[in-house]
Amino acid sequence: MAYLKEIIQWCDQTLSASAFKDYAPNGLQIEGKTEVNKILCAVSASQTAVDAAIAQGADLLLAHHGYFWKGEAYPITGMRGKRIKALIKNDISLVGYHLPLDSHPSLGNNAAIADLLELERIEALDPSERHPIGNIGYLKQPMSPEQFKAFASEKLGFDTIHLPADKTEILKVGFCTGGAQDYIHKAAEQHCDAYISGEVSERTFYEAQELNVHYYACGHHATEKYGVQRLAKAISEQFNIEYSYFELNNPI
Structure with a gap:
C-alpha cells in the first residue's frame, strides 16, 4: 500500500513534470482513493481502459493520454463525461503524463x-x-x-x-x-x-x-505503449505495489 499523494510527488519529481509546457495537465487529473494498492496502466484513458481498471480492482489508472486537452470544450458531458463519472463512482484516480513521459531518458x-x-x-x-x-x-x-x-x-x-x-x-x-x-x-x-x-x-x-x-x-x-509500462514498473518497485498493463491494440 502507498499513499496517492506520495506517488504523485515521486512521479512529478522523477519526470520533471513542471519543466514542460504541455497540451494537458500532467500528474493527478482525477482524485480517487487516498491509498493505492494496485495500478492499471494504459496508453490512453479510453472507456475500455476505465472498464478494465474497474474490473481489476485498480485504485489508480495511469495513462499517457489522459483528459482535459487544450482546445476541448469545458463541459464534462458525453463520452468524456461517461468516463469521468465511472472513475469517480468507483473512486479510481486518473494520473496522466504526456510530454514528460515521452522525454524521460530511461522511462520515456x-x-x-x-x-x-x-x-x-x-x-x-x-x-x-x-x-x-x-x-x-x-x-x-x-x-x-x-x-x-x-x-x-x-x-x-x-x-x-x-x-x-x-x-x-x-x-x-x-x-x-x-x-x-x-x-x-x-x-x-x-x-x-x-x-x-x-x-x-x-x-x-x-x-x-x-x-x-x-x-x-x-x-x-x-x-507509445512502453513509457506507461516503464513508469508503472518503477512506481511498483519504489512503493512495493502491484501493477498491470492494459493493451487495446489501436491500429493507428
Missing part, C-alpha cells in the same frame, strides 16, 4: 524506441531543448531503406509506412513517438538519414522527398 517512450531499435550515441533532436522531446541515434551498422523498414516493423510490431527519400543508406536516425511527423524538419536540420514518428500526414510525403529524409510512420499507439 523515446528511450524505449532507442532500446528496441538498438540505437547508440543518443542525443537531442533539438539541441536547444533542455528536456528533449525527440532524439537522434545511430544504428550499429548501416541499412538500406528497405532493410530498415523491415527491421522497424519487426521490432515495433507494426506494419511501418515508409515515405522514401533519395538516400541509399540509413545510419543516423531521428525519432519522436506519437504524432510528431512535423519534426521531420528538425531531423533534416540535423542531417539525419531517416526520421521515425507514429503518425503521418499528406504533406509528409512531399517533405520526405524534398528534405531528403526517409520517413517511417510506426504507429502512434505502437510507439
